[in-house]
Amino acid sequence: DNPSWQPLAIAIADYHQRLIQRVLYILSCLGHSRTVNVVQRLLYSTDYRDLANAIETLASLSHRRFVLPLMPVLEQLISDDQPGTRIRVNSQWMRTKGYHLLLEALESRDRWIKIGALIALAGVPSALMKDPDPLVKAVVQQIFQPLDQQPSLKDFFMSRLLLLKNVALFKNLSLDELLLIDQTLEQEHVLAGETIYTEGSWGNHFYIIGEGSVRLVKDMDEVQCDLKYLSAGQHFGEVTLFDNAPHWDGAIAVKDCTLLKLEKNRFISLITQRPHIVLEICRFLSQRLRETDKYRLARKLPSSFEVPVESR
Known part of the structure; x- marks a missing residue:
């Protein structure tokens, strides 16, 4: 503790x-x-x-x-x-x-x-x-x-690895692999209210929030709607790493943010050298899909066939 x-x-x-x-x-x-x-x-x-x-x-x-x-x-x-x-x-x-x-x-x-x-x-x-x-x-x-x-643990490189370890997408990776990812990250500071990227724009970065908070937005019937609020340790824009398509949503800094950015080409170069990294990420995404399907199936079943709460 x-x-x-x-x-x-x-x-x-x-x-x-x-x-x-x-x-x-x-x-x-x-x-x-x-x-x-x-x-x-x-x-x-x-x-x-x-x-x-x-x-x-x-x-x-x-x-x-x-x-x-x-x-x-x-x-x-x-x-x-x-x-x-x-x-x-x-x-x-x-x-x-x-x-x-x-x-x-x-x-x-x-x-x-x-x-x-x-x-x-x-x-x-x-x-x-x-x-x-x-x-x-x-x-x-x-x-x-x-x-x-005394040097603050927040400023120590190990704190960045702990942050990456808590990122769901990298949960299955070892510290050695996280160190390789950390070496490819760029740091960016964004002031509150600034736009990180707009809906429909083309992007090449996956973002991890080191400090601050971000809201994801989307235009619906010409009205900007909030989709989700994210805080330190959470991430967004991961689809950019795997898909050549414009951003489906937009991202705006709610508070002053320190963002850790992983550029797509650097990520591809990294997984070319260490294909095990992408296999572990795919294993995580596969597990997430299985758990989502299990939860949806449990919601659709009648009460007599409902899956026990512990397994959700």
């Missing part, structure tokens, strides 16, 4: 995901490719039962000896969807687990886990500043920079 620990939590989850993908690749090479394809789809599902079925399927394979060491990680995918699993970073937890976890993470050979640990470690001096012993506080002030001079 502490923002300075979020990068480490995401780095560990990213490391687990890469381990799972390696094992799935091995299983595919051992003749389980059809099962692996099904399991990969289920692992990205938001349905609790789909996740449980995927894990049970992996555990029942003839080569399950490759899967068994990962069972705690796979089971964590299910528990992450349940309430009450978030850790509270307090002094007691730091004494019993936090500091040990940081030391272990700093010794990891994975760079993202190391970076996450360093960011979490940067928050330790602020806790020491609250020490009741004035001598300890004085030494902390001499050794570490004043808190108001």
